[in-house]
Amino acid sequence: MALIGKYKVLIDTARSSGISDLQVAEQEGVLQIRGIAPNADVKNKLWDIYNQIDPNFLTGDVVMNVDVSTAVAGSQVRVKTERSNLNIRKGPGTDQPILSKAAKDEVITLISRANDQWWLVRTKDGEEGYAYAQYLEPLG
Amino acid sequence: MKFKKALSVILLSGVLTVGTISCTSKVSDADLKVKVETAVGSNPDVMVEVEEGVVTLSGTVTTEDEKRVLETSAKSADNKAIKSVVNNIVIRPIETNTDTTDLAAKVIDATKDFPSVTATVNDGVITVTGTVEQTRIQTLKQSLDALNPKKVDLSGITVN
Structure with a gap:
């Protein structure tokens, strides 16, 4: 229960930010958090708060997996790599050949979510392939 | 004694009244x-x-x-x-991925862009060591948390 106190601000913010299907539970000494944020801003806000409570996430007493509800087929997503281009691959995996690249901050189309890690996308040039979901930020 | 008797009559009539009402509904x-x-x-x-x-x-x-x-x-x-x-x-407990083979394969994808770190998986726990730039530690943690592990141990990471 101690973790619920330590991360109270994070949990309270999650509760008051319209996160749907919110699950918060301390399991085996780790605070597990799941839910679906109404937009990327809310997700980013939660990560900022988490980083304030546990700088650089080094303690390892939280696993937070918050999805964004606007990440649906046909929606637009922004490439949010640090600086490099994002690889668009033939299949869902880093062992798959690279077909194309999308530039940082480019807005591309989400065709479907192959799984939680890999999303099928279409670039501005009409190229289709799989990109790592972590580098795609849903718009709207 | 008299009072008690009277009281019980009152109570009894009360019970009967309540009983009658509750019977109808x-x-x-x-x-x-x-x-x-x-x-x-x-x-x-x-x-x-x-x-x-x-x-x-x-x-x-x-x-x-x-x-x-x-x-x-x-x-x-x-x-x-x-x-x-x-x-x-x-x-129901929150589901975590304790399939080491599956999780390890996903960790390879998640850490592909972090060549200066080493990640190991054991019973749902991802342990990462090495160095990561300050600006990228959140991306790494988000990628690993998205795999629903039991725990992500970054205590062996040097942030620079």
Whole structure:
């Protein structure tokens, strides 16, 4: 229960930010958090708060997996790599050949979510392939 | 003695009156069950039993909130007929990925852009060592948390 106190601000913010299907539970000494944020801003806000409570996430007493509800087929997503281009691959995996690249901050189309890690996308040039979901930020 | 007798008569008449009233509006357990089932909605994981006006809820849900809301809904199905609600609903634990082979394969993808770190997986716990730039530590943690591990141990990471 101690973790619920330590991360109270994070949990309270999650509760008051319209996160749907919110699950918060301390399991085996780790605070597990799941839910679906109404937009990327809310997700980013939660990560900022988490980083304030546990700088650089080094303690390892939280696993937070918050999805964004606007990440649906046909929606637009922004490439949010640090600086490099994002690889668009033939299949869902880093062992798959690279077909194309999308530039940082480019807005591309989400065709479907192959799984939680890999999303099928279409670039501005009409190229289709799989990109790592972590580098795609849903718009709207 | 006289007073006690009088009191018991008063009480008895009270009981009779209450009894008469409740008889006219008595709701059978079967009817009550239908009412409560309607009130708690169509959740196939939640079961409703009624015995002599006592409602028992059982089954599984994912959150504490859900459990509480179901109890409140059940009570409000018929405030008069329901004597009490026994809430035996169990909160399902949050699922974590403890399949080492599957998790390890996903960790390879997640850490591909972090050549200066080494990640190992053991019983759902991802342990990462090495160095990561300050600006990228959140991306790394988000990628690993998205795999639903039991724990992500970054204590062996040097942030620069």
